Amino acid sequence: MSNRQAEFFSSEAHERLRALTNDQSSTFRPGQLEAIEQLVLQRTRVLLVQRTGWGKSAVYFIATRLLRDRGAGPTLLVSPLLALMRNQIEAALRMGVRATTINSSNQEEWEAVYAAIDSDRIDVLLISPERLANRDFRTEHLPSLARRGGLLVVDEVHCISDWGHDFRPDYRRIKGVLDLLPRSIPVLGCTATANDRVVDDVADQLGNELVRIRGPLGREGLRLRVYEPAHQQMRLAWLAETIPKLPGTGIVYCLTIRDADRVAAWLSSQGIIAVAYSGDSDNDRRLEIEQQLLGNQVKVVAATSALGMGFDKPDLSFVIHYQAPGSPIAYYQQVGRAGRNLADSWGILLQGYEDADIQNYFIDSAFPTIVQAHEIVGLLEQTASPLKLTEIERVVNVRRSRLHQLLKILEVDDAVERVPAGWQRTLQPWSYDSERVEAVTALRWGEQSQMAEYASTGQCRMNLLRSYLDDPHAHPCGICDNCLSDHRKLGAGSQAVQAAVDFLRESALSIEPRKQVPGEGRIPTDQRCEPGRVLALWRDGGWGALVQRGKAEGHFDDELVDASADLIRNRWKPDPAPTWVSYVPSRRHPALVRDLAQRIAQELGLPCHDAVDTAQDTQPQKFMQNSAKQYANIKDAFRIVPDVPSGPVLLVDDIVDSRWTFTVIAAQLRRSGARLVYPFALADTAGRSARD
Numbered sequence: 001m002s003n004r005q006a007e008f009f010s011s012e013a014h015e016r017l018r019a020l021t022n023d024q025s026s027t028f029r030p031g032q033l034e035a036i037e038q039l040v041l042q043r044t045r046v047l048l049v050q051r052t053g054w055g056k057s058a059v060y061f062i063a064t065r066l067l068r069d070r071g072a073g074p075t076l077l078v079s080p081l082l083a084l085m086r087n088q089i090e091a092a093l094r095m096g097v098r099a100t101t102i103n104s105s106n107q108e109e110w111e112a113v114y115a116a117i118d119s120d121r122i123d124v125l126l127i128s129p130e131r132l133a134n135r136d137f138r139t140e141h142l143p144s145l146a147r148r149g150g151l152l153v154v155d156e157v158h159c160i161s162d163w164g165h166d167f168r169p170d171y172r173r174i175k176g177v178l179d180l181l182p183r184s185i186p187v188l189g190c191t192a193t194a195n196d197r198v199v200d201d202v203a204d205q206l207g208n209e210l211v212r213i214r215g216p217l218g219r220e221g222l223r224l225r226v227y228e229p230a231h232q233q234m235r236l237a238w239l240a241e242t243i244p245k246l247p248g249t250g251i252v253y254c255l256t257i258r259d260a261d262r263v264a265a266w267l268s269s270q271g272i273i274a275v276a277y278s279g280d281s282d283n284d285r286r287l288e289i290e291q292q293l294l295g296n297q298v299k300v301v302a303a304t305s306a307l308g309m310g311f312d313k314p315d316l317s318f319v320i321h322y323q324a325p326g327s328p329i330a331y332y333q334q335v336g337r338a339g340r341n342l343a344d345s346w347g348i349l350l351q352g353y354e355d356a357d358i359q360n361y362f363i364d365s366a367f368p369t370i371v372q373a374h375e376i377v378g379l380l381e382q383t384a385s386p387l388k389l390t391e392i393e394r395v396v397n398v399r400r401s402r403l404h405q406l407l408k409i410l411e412v413d414d415a416v417e418r419v420p421a422g423w424q425r426t427l428q429p430w431s432y433d434s435e436r437v438e439a440v441t442a443l444r445w446g447e448q449s450q451m452a453e454y455a456s457t458g459q460c461r462m463n464l465l466r467s468y469l470d471d472p473h474a475h476p477c478g479i480c481d482n483c484l485s486d487h488r489k490l491g492a493g494s495q496a497v498q499a500a501v502d503f504l505r506e507s508a509l510s511i512e513p514r515k516q517v518p519g520e521g522r523i524p525t526d527q528r529c530e531p532g533r534v535l536a537l538w539r540d541g542g543w544g545a546l547v548q549r550g551k552a553e554g555h556f557d558d559e560l561v562d563a564s565a566d567l568i569r570n571r572w573k574p575d576p577a578p579t580w581v582s583y584v585p586s587r588r589h590p591a592l593v594r595d596l597a598q599r600i601a602q603e604l605g606l607p608c609h610d611a612v613d614t615a616q617d618t619q620p621q622k623f624m625q626n627s628a629k630q631y632a633n634i635k636d637a638f639r640i641v642p643d644v645p646s647g648p649v650l651l652v653d654d655i656v657d658s659r660w661t662f663t664v665i666a667a668q669l670r671r672s673g674a675r676l677v678y679p680f681a682l683a684d685t686a687g688r689s690a691r692d
Contacts, residue, residue: 009041016062019095031213032059035188038211039063039151040070045187045207047157049194049214052333053314053340056190060153061092061099061124063188068097068123072150075124078132078174079155080166092124099124102131105283114141129159129170132177133411135418146180154206157189161201162440165193165329165447169405172412175205192217193333196470216473217466219336221344224461224480226454227490229351232541235322236500237492238350239263240270243300246346248317249293252302253334255323255358258537263302263322266503277303308334314341320348326359327447328454328468350490351455354539356448363444365399368406370432372398376406377415377430386422390518393628400626458482504542508567509534511656511679514663518628529666532679533572534656535564547683551654554589556596560682565603568650574678578604579647582611582669584661585638596682597652606650611674612665615639621657622685630658638665640672648676656681 013036018026031048032055038046040063048056064075077099089099100113100122116122125145131137146152158164160171178187189206191198203210230238239252252267254260257278267274275298277289286306292298294313301307302322319338325331331349339345375396380387392403407423410416415430416423450468457464459476460483466474476483511532516522536543543563550556568574581604583597594610601608618637624630649669651662656679666677 009037013062013066016065016095017058020058020061020091022094029055029215031215035059035213036063036066038213039186039188040066043184043186045189045210047189047199047202047206047210047212049191049199049212051215051217051219052192052336053219053312054192054215056155056192057091057312060151060155060188060190061095061097063186064092064123064151065095065097067150067186073148074117074120074122074145075151075153076145076149076177077124077126077153077155078129078171078177079126080129080159080168080171089124089126097123099126101126102137103128117145129168129173132173133170133408133418142177143180146177146185147182149181149185152177152181152185152187154187154189156191157202157206158191158194158198160189160205161194161198162436163201163443164198165327165333167440169408169412172205178206192336193329193469195329195468217332217469217471218462218473218475218477219339221342221479222335222339222347222462222477223345224335224347224349224465224477225486226349226461226481227351229353229355230490231353233497233500233504234490234492234541235350235352236263236266236503236541237496238490239267239320239322240272240500241492241496243267243272243318243320246318248315248342249296249298249313250300250316250318250320250346251293251307251334251337252300252320252322253325254302254304255325255355257304259322260302260304262507265507266500267300267302269503270499273297273299275301277301277307279304279306281306305330305334308337311337312340313337316340316345317342318346318348320346320350322350323352323358324349324355324451324455326362326444326451328450328465329447331451331454332465332469349455359448359451363441363448365402366444367437367441368398368402368409370434370437372396372402373406373410373432376403377410377425380416380423380425383424386419386424388422390628392423393626394519394632397623397625397629403626501542504540505536505563506571507542508571509537509684511659511662511681511684513666513679514659518626518631523663523667527667527670529651529662529677529679530574532651532656532662532681533567534681534684535560535567536683538655538683538685544683547654550682551592554592556592556654556682558599561596561599561603564600564680564682568600568680569604574648574650576648576676578606578650578676578678580645581606581608581650581652583608584651584653584665585610585612585614587614587617593652593654596654600650600652600680604650609645611641611644611649611669613639613641621661624658627658627660630660631664634660634664637661638668640668644669644672644674646673646675648678649674650678650680653679653681655683655685657685 013033018024035046035048036059038044050056092099102110102113154174159166159168160174189202252263254263257280260276260278264274264276275289293301316338319335335347338347379395413430414426414428417426454464461480462477463474511534513529513531536547538544539548546557546560581597581601583593586593598608615638618633621630624633662679669677
C-alpha cells in the first residue's frame with residue numbers, strides 16, 4: 001500500500017471514528033487503526049487484548065462500515081451479553097452501521113430480521129453463543145450468513161477457552177463457524193481479560209496465524225483499595241455511610257442474587273437510591289436499570305456478574321465488591337468498569353467471611369464429575385427414544401443447573417443431541433476428558449489463592465493484577481492503598497452497624513410452596529402448604545450465626561425463640577391464624593426441633609402436638625441434588641398419627657433446604673384433616689444464595 005493510499009485509508013477511518021464518537025477531535029488510540037487496517041485491507045484474523053474501555057467496539061464497528069463500503073457482506077458478531085450492547089448499537093447507528101439482534105427476547109422480530117439480511121439491509125447481526133446451539137439457526141441460516149459475511153467478530157473471546165475465568169461451552173461452537181468461513185473473510189477476537197495461556201488457547205482455536213495486538217492493561221486514575229474480611233452487618237453499615245460520600249454513580253458487585261437484592265434493599269432503606277440487577281431480572285427490567293444507571297437516575301446498582309461484559313458507562317465513578325470474586329482476572333474485568341473517562345475513580349474490595357464458601361461452590365460445580373457424565377451418556381445409550389430433562393433427573397443425582405451445563409458440554413462434544421422430544425445419544429464416540437478437567441480445576445484453586453494474595457499483598461495492587469494477566473507493561477500505579485501506605489480499617493458508626501443488624505434480623509424470607517411433583521404432575525391445591533417464613537439465612541449477620549451455634553450445641557437460644565414468635569405474631573400474621581403447632585421429627589436429633597417447637601408454641605400460647613412421626617430412615621436431603629431425587633428420598637419418610645386437630649397448623653423445622661420435607665408432610669397433614677399448614681424454619685441453607 002502506497003503512502004497516498006495509507007493516508008486516504010487513515011482519513012476515511014478517522015471520519016468514521018468522528019461519526020461514531022460524535023466528536024470532531026477524536027483520534028485513534030494506539031493499536032486501533034492497526035487492527036482496522038488488518039481486518040479491512042489485509043483481510044486477516046486479529047486478536048485484540050486491550051484494557052476495558054480501550055475501544056474494542058470502535059474497531060469492529062468502523063471495520064464493518066469500511067468493509068461494507070467495499071462491497072463486503074454483513075458482520076456476524078457473537079457476544080455473551082447482547083442486552084448490554086444496546087448503547088453500542090445506538091452509537092453505531094450514528095455512523096450509519098445498522099445493527100440488530102436475534103435472541104430469545106425478540107422472537108416476533110426474527111422473520112423481519114432475516115428478511116432484512118437477505119435484502120442486504122443489515123450491517124451487523126449480533127447473536128449470543130447460545131444461538132449457535134439452536135438447530136434451526138445452525139442449519140437454515142448460519143451457512144448462508146457465513147458464506148455471505150464480511151467479518152466475524154467474537155467479543156469476549158476469552159470465553160472460548162476453558163482456561164479462562166468465564167468459559168462458556170457454547171463458545172466452542174465458534175470453531176464450527178470458522179470452518180464454514182471462506183479464508184478471505186477476516187475474523188476479530190476481542191477481550192480485556194486473557195493471560196498468555198488463554199491467548200495461546202484462543203489462537204489454537206481461531207488459527208495460529210492470528211495477528212495479536214496487545215496493549216497495556218493499566219487503568220490510570222483507578223484507586224484500588226482492599227479491606228480485611230468483615231461480617232455482613234459491618235459491610236452493610238460501611239456501604240451506607242460511604243456511598244453517599246462518593247461522587248457520581250457506581251456498582252456494588254455481589255456473588256449471589258440474594259446478596260444483590262439484600263444490598264439494594266438495605267441501601268434503599270437508608271435513603272440511597274439503589275436497585276438490584278441480576279440474571280433473574282427480566283429483559284425489560286434489565287434495560288430499564290441500565291438506562292437509569294447511564295442517566296445517573298440511581299446512585300448505585302447492586303449487581304451480580306450479569307452486569308459486566310459489554311456494559312459501558314464511561315463516567316462510572318466507583319465499583320465496590322461486597323464479596324471477593326474467585327479470581328483476580330474476574331475482579332479486574334469487573335473493577336475495570338469504573339472511571340473509563342474519569343481522571344479519578346474508585347475500585348474497593350470488601351471481603352466477607354462467606355466468600356470462600358461461595359467460591360468453593362463455584363469451583364466444585366464448574367465441571368460435572370466423571371460418574372455423572374457417564375451416567376447420562378450411558379442412560380441415553382440404553383433408551384430407544386429421547387428422554388426429557390425430568391426423566392434424566394429421576395435417574396441421575398445431579399442438580400438441574402449442572403445437568404443443563406453437562407448436557408450442553410456433551411452436546412458441544414457431539415456425544416448427545418437435543419431433539420424436539422428431548423435428549424438422545426449420538427453415534428459419535430465420546431470419552432470424559434479427566435486430565436483437562438483436573439487441570440482446569442487445579443487452575444481455579446490457584447486463581448482463588450491468587451485472589452487471596454491480591455487481598456493481602458503489600459505491593460502495588462494494579463501492578464499485581466496486571467502481572468496475573470501477563471501484561472508486560474505492568475508498573476506501580478502510585479495511587480492504590482499500598483502505594484500510598486493508606487491502610488485504614490473498615491469502620492462504621494455503632495448506630496449504622498446496629499441498624500444493619502436490625503435490618504438483617506427483620507429480613508424474614510418466604511418459603512414458597514411447591515406446586516408440582518417431578519414426573520407426577522401438580523399437587524392438588526387442597527394438599528399444598530401455605531406460603532411460609534424463615535427467620536434467617538444460614539450464617540448471615542442477623543440471626544444466622546446464632547442458628548448455626550444452636551445447631552452445633554444441640555439447643556437453640558431463647559433469643560431465637562422470642563424472635564420467631566415476634567415474626568409469626570407481629571410481622572407475618574398468617575390469616576387465618578394457626579391454632580396449634582407441630583414439627584418435623586428427626587431420628588438423628590430427636591429432641592432439637594421438638595424442643596424448639598414446644599417453646600415457640602408456648603410463646604404463642606398454642607398447644608404443640610406430636611402429629612408427625614418418622615416412618616423410615618432416609619439420607620440427608622443435602623445429598624440429593626435435584627427435585628426428583630429429593631422428592632423420592634423423602635416421600636415415604638413420615639407418617640401422621642391418628643386424630644390430628646382440624647385447625648390451621650404451624651409446622652416448625654430448624655432448617656429448610658429443598659422444601660420437599662414441608663411439602664410432603666403438609667400434604668399428609670391436610671389429607672388427615674388439618675385445614676391449613678404454615679411452614680416455619682429458623683434458617684435457609686438451601687444454597688440458593690450461592691448457586692444463584
